[in-house]
Amino acid sequence: MLTSLQVCFNAVAPLFLIMALGYGAKCLGAISVDAVPSLNKLAFRYFMPVMLFRNLYDSSLSHAVQPRLLLFAVAAVLAMYGLSMALVLSTEKDPEKQGVKIQGMYRSNLAIIGLPLAKALVPGADMGPVAMLAAVIVPLFNVLAVITLTVFRGEKLRPARLLRMILTNPLIIGSAVGLLFLAMGWRLPAALEAAVDQVADMTSPLLLFLLGAFFRFSGLQRYRRDILLVSFVRLIVMPGILLTTAYLLGIRDTGFAGLISVFASATAIASFTMTQQMGGDSELAGDIVVATSALCIVTMFGWSLLFRQLGAF
Numbered sequence: 001m002l003t004s005l006q007v008c009f010n011a012v013a014p015l016f017l018i019m020a021l022g023y024g025a026k027c028l029g030a031i032s033v034d035a036v037p038s039l040n041k042l043a044f045r046y047f048m049p050v051m052l053f054r055n056l057y058d059s060s061l062s063h064a065v066q067p068r069l070l071l072f073a074v075a076a077v078l079a080m081y082g083l084s085m086a087l088v089l090s091t092e093k094d095p096e097k098q099g100v101k102i103q104g105m106y107r108s109n110l111a112i113i114g115l116p117l118a119k120a121l122v123p124g125a126d127m128g129p130v131a132m133l134a135a136v137i138v139p140l141f142n143v144l145a146v147i148t149l150t151v152f153r154g155e156k157l158r159p160a161r162l163l164r165m166i167l168t169n170p171l172i173i174g175s176a177v178g179l180l181f182l183a184m185g186w187r188l189p190a191a192l193e194a195a196v197d198q199v200a201d202m203t204s205p206l207l208l209f210l211l212g213a214f215f216r217f218s219g220l221q222r223y224r225r226d227i228l229l230v231s232f233v234r235l236i237v238m239p240g241i242l243l244t245t246a247y248l249l250g251i252r253d254t255g256f257a258g259l260i261s262v263f264a265s266a267t268a269i270a271s272f273t274m275t276q277q278m279g280g281d282s283e284l285a286g287d288i289v290v291a292t293s294a295l296c297i298v299t300m301f302g303w304s305l306l307f308r309q310l311g312a313f
Contacts, residue, residue: 008304011120015113016297018205022212036214037273043210044270047203048111049174052131054200055115056178057188059128064182066129069255070136073262076242077137080106080263081144087233096281097226099152103271104230104288105238107141110134111171111268112207113300114261121257121304122313130258135175137262139166145271149278211269215290223284227291230267234292235299239264243303247312256312264303266292 025031056064084105092098111134118130143162150157166172180186188196220227242263246256267289275285307313 004305004308007121008301008308011117011304012297012301014120015116015208018208019212019215019293022209023215024212025209026213026215031213033214033216036210036269037276040207040210040214040269041273043203043207044111045170047199047206049170049177050196051115051200051203052135052171052174053178053181054196055127055131056175057181057196059126059131059182061179061182063126064128064132064179066132066255068249069129069251069258070132072246072249072251073133073137073259074140076245076263077106077140077144080238080242083238084233085148087229091229092226094281095152095154097284099149100271100275100280100282100285100288101226101230102148103145103275103285104267104292105233107145107268107271108234108262109211109265109268109293110141110258110261111138111270112204112211113265114258116204116208117261117265117300117304118254118257121260121308122254125254127254129255130261131175131178133255133258133262135171138171139169141268142169142270142274145274146278149274149280153279211293214269214272214286215293216286217290220287220291223287226284227287230288231292231295234267235264235296239299239303243307247307247310252311253313256307260300260303260307264296264300266296 022031026033081102084102087105088098088101092101114134115127115130118125119127142165146162146165147157181188187193239260243256243259246259251259269289272282272285272289276282
């Protein structure tokens, strides 16, 4: 038990210490909240694809591509989405809030938390399966978010737009290139490989720092009931159902550690950015990100500890 506590604490604590550094920098005026979405988009477009490429490049094809893990994750995300929509439509009548709350419940911070958490929970393991998980699930999150926000604005969906979003998604491109190198057995020149490693290594700390800099607590009281409901569903209900299902289905090791980030991490900061761009209650969207990010310090540690004790990784 003591070993499990140490492993889980040492996995979760560094993530939130880096977030605390970002929050401290914001409080000292070194970075503004308004600058975070554009910097986050920059990291998503140029840094994360390199990180995913590197993790697949260093993996083996048979280990990175795990059909059962990927199929379960996709089915579970669709189930999360359906459950979120059912809960929100039955409890919320304001269209400005409906899409925001649905996103808050189903859309997790896999892109930022996934790889660093899995590396810490399963030290020395091949991160290829988690990289593939991010390459499939993060674009799925984005597509579902576009559908949700478009529908609740009363607009028509454009399939061509969704297809273009999938094909031009930086995470899909980075992962596809990584899989191509893996399948063909190609290797980068030493200097380029070193540059890729350095960019990949700085990606997670940068994204966590930006997440911490995004923290603001001004609207939490105003949206207290909305935030409590979304946080409970996002951090307790979803991981309770879906991580238990994954465990019972026999998913283990690195794949299971990646699923903790899919189902038990905070709401993605991208949900706030997309709400700003497409319409909706962006203040509520931002407050949901902040509240779930703060609360998952405790809940993600608890889920990690529970399933480590059960032998999931």
